[in-house]
Amino acid sequence: MHSKRKIFKMPPRKPIYEGKAKQLFEGPEPGTLIQHFKDDATAFNNVKKGIINGKGVLNNRISEYLMLRLHEMSIPTHFIRTLNMREQLIKSVQIVPLEIIVRNVAAGSFAKRFGVAEGKPLGHPLIEYCYKNDVLGDPFVTEEHIFAFGWATPQEMDEIRMYAFRINDFLSGLFMGIGIRLVDFKLEFGRLQENEREQIILADEISPDNCRLWDMKTGRKLDKDRFRQDLGQIEDAYREVARRLGVMPQDGDSSYVIEVNAKTPKAQKKKPAAKKKKKK
Ligand code: ADP
Ligand code: AIR
Ligand code: ASP
Numbered sequence: 001m002h003s004k005r006k007i008f009k010m011p012p013r014k015p016i017y018e019g020k021a022k023q024l025f026e027g028p029e030p031g032t033l034i035q036h037f038k039d040d041a042t043a044f045n046n047v048k049k050g051i052i053n054g055k056g057v058l059n060n061r062i063s064e065y066l067m068l069r070l071h072e073m074s075i076p077t078h079f080i081r082t083l084n085m086r087e088q089l090i091k092s093v094q095i096v097p098l099e100i101i102v103r104n105v106a107a108g109s110f111a112k113r114f115g116v117a118e119g120k121p122l123g124h125p126l127i128e129y130c131y132k133n134d135v136l137g138d139p140f141v142t143e144e145h146i147f148a149f150g151w152a153t154p155q156e157m158d159e160i161r162m163y164a165f166r167i168n169d170f171l172s173g174l175f176m177g178i179g180i181r182l183v184d185f186k187l188e189f190g191r192l193q194e195n196e197r198e199q200i201i202l203a204d205e206i207s208p209d210n211c212r213l214w215d216m217k218t219g220r221k222l223d224k225d226r227f228r229q230d231l232g233q234i235e236d237a238y239r240e241v242a243r244r245l246g247v248m249p250q251d252g253d254s255s256y257v258i259e260v261n262a263k264t265p266k267a268q269k270k271k272p273a274a275k276k277k278k279k280k
Helices: 055-072 109-115 143-149 155-177 234-243 254-258 266-268 273-279
Strands: 015-018 021-026 034-036 042-045 048-052 080-082 087-091 097-105 120-132 180-194 198-202 211-215
Touching: 021 180, 034 048, 034 055, 055 155, 055 234, 097 155, 120 143, 143 155, 143 273, 155 198, 198 273
Parallel strands: none
Antiparallel strands: 015 021, 021 034, 034 087, 042 048, 080 087, 097 120, 097 180, 180 198, 180 211
């Protein structure tokens, strides 16, 4: 069966940017980009580096799913469509150079900064901003810095804050439904120029790379903290998130996520796996 499968050769495309976890290529139409998810993992601003096998495939699917659900909730996003296992077509935006961090529970750098135990619920969700700059180590900033440096306008920040809290409400509920606590996450927004109008839209990705996700029963970490803290079973944690969201195409088949470069458009189309599941 496999021997008959045609090898699909990607036409050369213009690389635009190579980041730590993703690559951007020129898209097929003006105003579009191809976002390619890599298996590369970094932490602590590139100090720690590694590979998480199959991560790119899983993050592509997880981010696609979450962006589509957010779109249904009238949150504008950059996602257009999935192209293949590791790539999606997105709208090209001018990224607002900020990491928007929303926290529901103390963890990570927040727990350290304020000397509180990881896991302490916060009185209400809170938002923090970091200036996106690897050389400076993404320093925390306030709106005062943002306006003084002109990284975003007060109107844009109002919109970003409103979207970030709405995203938090929606995703917290969505993850709760699959037994996962949304502890915190990082978002990026961009400016989209369309019909002589500028709009703020959600960009980048939402995945276990930039969310803290804890199993509600056991407290098990199902995100990049397993890599940051050398907890092991990293791939398994990412797969678990995908499985619970219902976006693992072939349940239990780990080769699916590892054999990523063998993907073809045909392979994407044939998947009776989802149908089988429904029958039960
Ligand atoms: P980093 O740049 O921090 O290493 P990644 O490896 O995730 O991060 O690279 C993806 C890059 O693409 C990020 O810099 C992100 O800001 C940028 N980006 C994400 N979505 C868009 C978009 N729709 N248009 C333009 N740039 C984007
Ligand atoms: N994050 C921040 N910079 C990069 C990423 N991925 C995410 C983390 C975590 C949240 O932002 O994955 O979900 C807060 O991170 P920290 O380290 O500030 O506690
Ligand atoms: N994303 C940042 C890095 O790649 C920070 C982190 O995730 O810990 O280093």
